[in-house]
Amino acid sequence: MQGPAFVKIDGVDLVYRQAEEETLAVQDLTLDIQEGEFVAVVGPSGCGKSTLMKLVTGLLDPSNGLITVDGKPVKGPVQGVGMAFQNSTLLPWRSTLDNVMLPLEIVEPHKRRLRKEKKAYVEQAMALLKTVGLQDFAEKFPWQLSGGMQQRANVCRSIIHEPRLLMLDEPFGALDAFTREELWGVMQALWLEKRFTAILITHDLREAVYLADRVFVMSQRPGRIIHNRAIDIPRPRTLDTTFEPHFGEIVHELRALIHDVRES
Amino acid sequence: MNEKTLIRAMPWLVTIGFFLLWEVVCLLTRVEAFILPRPSLVFITMAEFAPQIAHHSLWTLYTTTVGFAIGVVGGALLGIFIGASRLVYVGLYPVLVGFNSIPKVAVVPVLVIWFGIGTIPAIITAFIISFFPIVVNVATGLATIEPELRDVLRSLGASKTEILTKVGLPRAMPYLFASLKIAITLAFVGSVISETVASNEGIGYLMLSASSSYNVPLVFAGLIVVAVMGVVMYAIAVWFEKRMTGWAFRGSDLMG
Numbered sequence: 001m002q003g004p005a006f007v008k009i010d011g012v013d014l015v016y017r018q019a020e021e022e023t024l025a026v027q028d029l030t031l032d033i034q035e036g037e038f039v040a041v042v043g044p045s046g047c048g049k050s051t052l053m054k055l056v057t058g059l060l061d062p063s064n065g066l067i068t069v070d071g072k073p074v075k076g077p078v079q080g081v082g083m084a085f086q087n088s089t090l091l092p093w094r095s096t097l098d099n100v101m102l103p104l105e106i107v108e109p110h111k112r113r114l115r116k117e118k119k120a121y122v123e124q125a126m127a128l129l130k131t132v133g134l135q136d137f138a139e140k141f142p143w144q145l146s147g148g149m150q151q152r153a154n155v156c157r158s159i160i161h162e163p164r165l166l167m168l169d170e171p172f173g174a175l176d177a178f179t180r181e182e183l184w185g186v187m188q189a190l191w192l193e194k195r196f197t198a199i200l201i202t203h204d205l206r207e208a209v210y211l212a213d214r215v216f217v218m219s220q221r222p223g224r225i226i227h228n229r230a231i232d233i234p235r236p237r238t239l240d241t242t243f244e245p246h247f248g249e250i251v252h253e254l255r256a257l258i259h260d261v262r263e264s
Numbered sequence: 265m266n267e268k269t270l271i272r273a274m275p276w277l278v279t280i281g282f283f284l285l286w287e288v289v290c291l292l293t294r295v296e297a298f299i300l301p302r303p304s305l306v307f308i309t310m311a312e313f314a315p316q317i318a319h320h321s322l323w324t325l326y327t328t329t330v331g332f333a334i335g336v337v338g339g340a341l342l343g344i345f346i347g348a349s350r351l352v353y354v355g356l357y358p359v360l361v362g363f364n365s366i367p368k369v370a371v372v373p374v375l376v377i378w379f380g381i382g383t384i385p386a387i388i389t390a391f392i393i394s395f396f397p398i399v400v401n402v403a404t405g406l407a408t409i410e411p412e413l414r415d416v417l418r419s420l421g422a423s424k425t426e427i428l429t430k431v432g433l434p435r436a437m438p439y440l441f442a443s444l445k446i447a448i449t450l451a452f453v454g455s456v457i458s459e460t461v462a463s464n465e466g467i468g469y470l471m472l473s474a475s476s477s478y479n480v481p482l483v484f485a486g487l488i489v490v491a492v493m494g495v496v497m498y499a500i501a502v503w504f505e506k507r508m509t510g511w512a513f514r515g516s517d518l519m520g
Binding site: 077108161 | 417422434435509511
């Protein structure tokens with residue numbers, strides 16, 4: 001590994017307190033992510049994957065340990081991070097274009113410039129919509145779009161302000177298999193173009209191997225990182241790649257690890 | 265007749281059918297007019313007393329809409345206040361529920377002591393009775409923002425005010441308009457109660473004075489006028505709702 005990590009999680013525990021009961025959600029979580037790297041986190045359900053995401057973005061404070069993003073310790077919500085969830089959470093009263101442009105109304109320096117340079121920003125948003133194939137749906141409302149289209153718009157919204165860190169929490173989880181595989185390609189193309197640092201939380205091992213440079217496997221609750229697998233498959237990866245033996249081997253290897261974790 | 269025109273005609277058919285049934289039941293049972301007057305008699309009385317009814321119903325309409333307007337503004341503001349802050353929500357909600365449980369007819373005498381009989385108690389009663397559903401609905405709209413959406417906005421660095429104006433308020437609009445439909449009909453209940461207890465004007469007063477002189481058809485005429493005004497105001501609220509928050513209905517035509 002080279003250079004200082006962009007995202008560094010060092011010995012982090014998180015205890016949820018609910019009334020008298022304490023639940024240890026993650027324990028001694030340690031991992032480094034380089035700038036511009038695409039990593040995936042996989043694990044059995046309820047292993048604290050989403051907790052990891054909230055810790056990195058500062059939406060939750062760790063009970064022990066330290067998290068730094070870009071060399072700065074995380075205290076409170078990290079500003080300007082891009083996020084996309086399984087539920088697209090688009091605003092039904094805004095058109096697709098206006099939904100995608102929402103972060104520009106919040107994140108500096110765009111917020112300051114938006115009114116003056118509206119036209120340039122609209123062009124930028126339209127260009128982004130075009131790369132995901134939504135250029136003809138900019139004026140449509142979210143509820144007029146299919147689930148796959150909504151998720152494309154959601155991804156656009158999460159990267160319109162060019163965040164250095166993108167958090168993806170099972171963004172394709174609710175889609176049918178064909179749409180999901182199609183969106184892997186869209187996601188990879190966006191990443192190859194913009195090279196943001198991305199953390200993908202997923203329970204789809206093929207999705208993890210297709211998209212990520214490295215895959216972290218988490219244990220049962222309390223979640224820890226038990227395996228760190230580099231994916232040495234050249235990019236751009238295609239759907240054909242997923243049928244190559246080497247791809248299959250990696251998926252099997254990860255599947256076996258998760259199986260062991262669930263048994264233990 | 266195709267289905268669309270039938271759907272349009274249904275409310276009228278049911279209303280006319282209701283009056284016909286009433287008429288027939290009265291004729292068959294030969295019930296006395298001072299107990300249950302036939303609708304035909306009620307409508308004749310309505311025409312006979314048209315000037316008085318017009319005067320008093322306009323008065324009621326006035327006190328109701330003023331009280332309702334104050335209720336909308338006050339209710340929306342308090343709803344935003346309650347919905348935006350968990351602390352205020354927890355603190356104020358039980359008090360509001362308690363306040364709403366008080367029968368409004370018991371409040372009117374107190375209002376009369378404070379403000380004298382007439383307009384002001386009617387306006388205030390319409391206000392306090394229409395206020396509660398608006399507060400509850402607006403607060404609910406604000407308090408039920410999806411947690412994921414809140415996370416997305418917080419990690420973008422949005423302030424509480426930004427979350428409120430960009431998501432909270434637009435999201436609360438359908439809740440607000442839904443509550444207006446309930447609130448406007450309640451406002452009529454409030455003003456008429458107050459007029460019945462203490463006023464020299466309004467439909468409530470007209471019905472009280474009619475019943476004390478055993479002019480029961482006039483009492484029923486007053487009831488029908490109040491009902492019609494309620495339906496009209498409700499329809500206006502629905503019209504506003506459709507125009508302002510069409511996105512919340514997604515093309516469904518079954519509403520109101």
